[in-house]
Amino acid sequence: MTGHSSPWRIVRLVKVAFLTVLLIALIVFSVATVRTLTLEVNAGLQLAEWEKTSSIKPEISKQQRELLLHNFREAIRIPTVSFSETNQNTTALQEFDKLLRKVFPTVFSSRLVKHEVVADYSHLFTVQGTEPKLLPYMLLAHIDVVPANEADGWEAPPFSAKEMNGFIYGRGTIDNKQSVMGILQALEYLLQRGYVPRRGFYIGLGHDEEVSGYSGAVNIVKVLKSRGVKLHYVLDEGLAVLDGVIDGLDGPAALIGISEKGSATVKLSVSTKPGHSSMPSRESSIGILAAAVTRLEENPMPRLFGYGPERGTFEHLAHKFALPLRFIMSNLWLFTPLMSRVMERTPTTNAFVRTTTAVTMFNSGVKVNVLPSHAEAFVNLRIHSAQTLQEVLELIESTVSDERVKIELVNGFDPLPISSFDEQSFGFQIIKKTVLDMFPQLTVAPGICVGNTDSRHYTDLTKDIYRFAPSWFKPGDAQRFHGINERISCKNYEELVLFYFRLFQNCDVRSLPTPHGSQHEL
Ligand SMILES: *[C@@H]1O[C@H](CO)[C@@H](O)[C@H](O)[C@H]1NC(C)=O
Ligand SMILES: [Zn+2]
Numbered sequence: 001m002t003g004h005s006s007p008w009r010i011v012r013l014v015k016v017a018f019l020t021v022l023l024i025a026l027i028v029f030s031v032a033t034v035r036t037l038t039l040e041v042n043a044g045l046q047l048a049e050w051e052k053t054s055s056i057k058p059e060i061s062k063q064q065r066e067l068l069l070h071n072f073r074e075a076i077r078i079p080t081v082s083f084s085e086t087n088q089n090t091t092a093l094q095e096f097d098k099l100l101r102k103v104f105p106t107v108f109s110s111r112l113v114k115h116e117v118v119a120d121y122s123h124l125f126t127v128q129g130t131e132p133k134l135l136p137y138m139l140l141a142h143i144d145v146v147p148a149n150e151a152d153g154w155e156a157p158p159f160s161a162k163e164m165n166g167f168i169y170g171r172g173t174i175d176n177k178q179s180v181m182g183i184l185q186a187l188e189y190l191l192q193r194g195y196v197p198r199r200g201f202y203i204g205l206g207h208d209e210e211v212s213g214y215s216g217a218v219n220i221v222k223v224l225k226s227r228g229v230k231l232h233y234v235l236d237e238g239l240a241v242l243d244g245v246i247d248g249l250d251g252p253a254a255l256i257g258i259s260e261k262g263s264a265t266v267k268l269s270v271s272t273k274p275g276h277s278s279m280p281s282r283e284s285s286i287g288i289l290a291a292a293v294t295r296l297e298e299n300p301m302p303r304l305f306g307y308g309p310e311r312g313t314f315e316h317l318a319h320k321f322a323l324p325l326r327f328i329m330s331n332l333w334l335f336t337p338l339m340s341r342v343m344e345r346t347p348t349t350n351a352f353v354r355t356t357t358a359v360t361m362f363n364s365g366v367k368v369n370v371l372p373s374h375a376e377a378f379v380n381l382r383i384h385s386a387q388t389l390q391e392v393l394e395l396i397e398s399t400v401s402d403e404r405v406k407i408e409l410v411n412g413f414d415p416l417p418i419s420s421f422d423e424q425s426f427g428f429q430i431i432k433k434t435v436l437d438m439f440p441q442l443t444v445a446p447g448i449c450v451g452n453t454d455s456r457h458y459t460d461l462t463k464d465i466y467r468f469a470p471s472w473f474k475p476g477d478a479q480r481f482h483g484i485n486e487r488i489s490c491k492n493y494e495e496l497v498l499f500y501f502r503l504f505q506n507c508d509v510r511s512l513p514t515p516h517g518s519q520h521e522l
Contacts, residue, residue: 050433053508056193058498064189068497069168069490071103072181073161076170082144082210093121093207096143104184106191113191118223121207122216127187129200129508136200136229137427137507138461139500140236140454141179142209142216145172146482153484166489173488175481176237178496179469180205186500198508202231209454217454224461231462233419233427235503236455238467239447241439243474250320254435255447256428257467258419259309260456261351262383264392264412267376268292268405274373285375286364292405293359293377299399301355301384301392305343306336308385309418309448310352316445351450355384355392378410382450385415416456419464421446427464429512434503435470438495470499 114126148158148171156162156169206216238257318329343349364375
């Protein structure tokens with residue numbers, strides 16, 4: 001996930017968690033005569049008859065198990081840090097290129113795979129399918145990581161890949177080298193065992209996701225567009241498996257990201273005549289700006305809970321909650337106003353209710369006895385799915401409502417489109433099936449990413465973008481993203497490799513089954 005812009009990351013989503021605490025408060029409002037409503041949205045296609053695809057058993061030997069961990073740890077040891085958009089460790093990125101070629105020799109030599117370096121450090125793999133009529137799909141991951149300093153309190157040096165108590169510690173273990181290496185490792189093993197895909201696919205590995213992906217992802221997309229490529233779906237990093245994180249939910253849940261919030265950085269500035277502090281005018285540039293900022297904080301963006309994809313999340317999870325909560329979550333049409341008021345009280349859940357407003361910088365003044373002629377502040381907003389960038393800018397103008405305050409958009413983009421997640425949705429159903437093949441105990445639900453990913457650059461190639469990997473998160477793990485002691489269990493990394501191993505094969509179905517067993521073309 002992109003971090004430059006945020007404390008607002010994926011992670012925040014993980015904290016949907018805290019919702020429960022809030023939901024408990026709602027019990028107060030639930031009446032005695034509660035009807036039992038069961039939304040069994042989860043069963044769906046899982047009970048239907050799936051077409052058999054080439055089945056190379058998702059099994060790996062003890063030797064392969066050791067090798068995949070060894071390869072992964074080598075990847076963690078290369079400090080592919082993005083310090084800023086103009087400062088990346090290119091030495092490390094080059095070294096990473098060499099590592100990929102060394103540890104995945106079959107991928108790099110297979111006649112089925114075409115490999116290209118894009119924008120010097122990103123990688124594009126094109127894999128031929130035997131049935132070119134089937135629309136290809138694409139898997140994404142990113143090679144770069146955010147900086148890490150051991151002194152911040154790491155239990156192991158952040159680029160050591162040290163193994164402790166069954167976990168591998170290091171920057172990139174969950175964001176996002178587990179997918180970079182997991183995807184290629186799975187393909188390596190499949191090709192070694194003679195796998196020939198029926199449906200073609202692409203793998204895109206960006207090198208600057210943490211600083212917006214304007215070099216890697218954007219150029220990969222350019223290459224694909226120039227070739228007229230259309231994709232069935234894209235799967236990128238994003239959400240994960242939440243285990244014990246959502247209080248009150250019976251069992252772990254896999255949340256598949258179907259959208260991302262939009263983003264805007266707005267600069268507010270005030271210019272006045274400079275002067276001596278002994279004869280000040282009634283209002284200073286600082287005072288005018290401070291008042292404008294205060295108005296923005298006191299008048300948050302409107303509540304929109306229930307108008308975006310967060311509604312689907314609740315409805316899919318409802319049947320896994322005990323009664324009062326189940327009732328509330330199955331009846332959002334009734335409880336939405338109440339829910340939003342409760343949810344907005346906590347920053348983590350407020351993020352699902354509205355476009356958030358964060359004042360992040362405030363600069364003015366050079367000398368204690370000089371009235372500054374200029375003051376400026378930066379506001380970072382994360383735009384709810386039910387709003388547009390333009391609407392947000394208009395609201396800022398009407399709230400500030402002072403022509404002495406200049407308002408400029410520094411950068412921003414609309415919320416991402418909402419990908420399909422119904423029973424005809426190829427990508428969603430394939431990902432869901434693959435998750436349930438491996439972890440039948442999971443509840444699968446659509447979710448929304450509060451942070452952004454490289455996949456946001458792919459909207460011209462497909463309408464269906466999903467953000468998910470089966471990384472397992474327990475309470476407290478959210479803080480490890482871009483934080484200290486980022487880690488993954490050895491077992492979970494193996495599971496990731498096997499997830500992609502199964503996913504490639506599951507994508508070879510020509511069409512999805514219908515719940516009634518008859519087939520329809522996709
Ligand atoms: C960049 O990466 C190389 C290894 O590829 C490493 O030796 C060097 O210390 C890194 N530089 C910085 C500034 O992190
Ligand atoms: Zn990431």
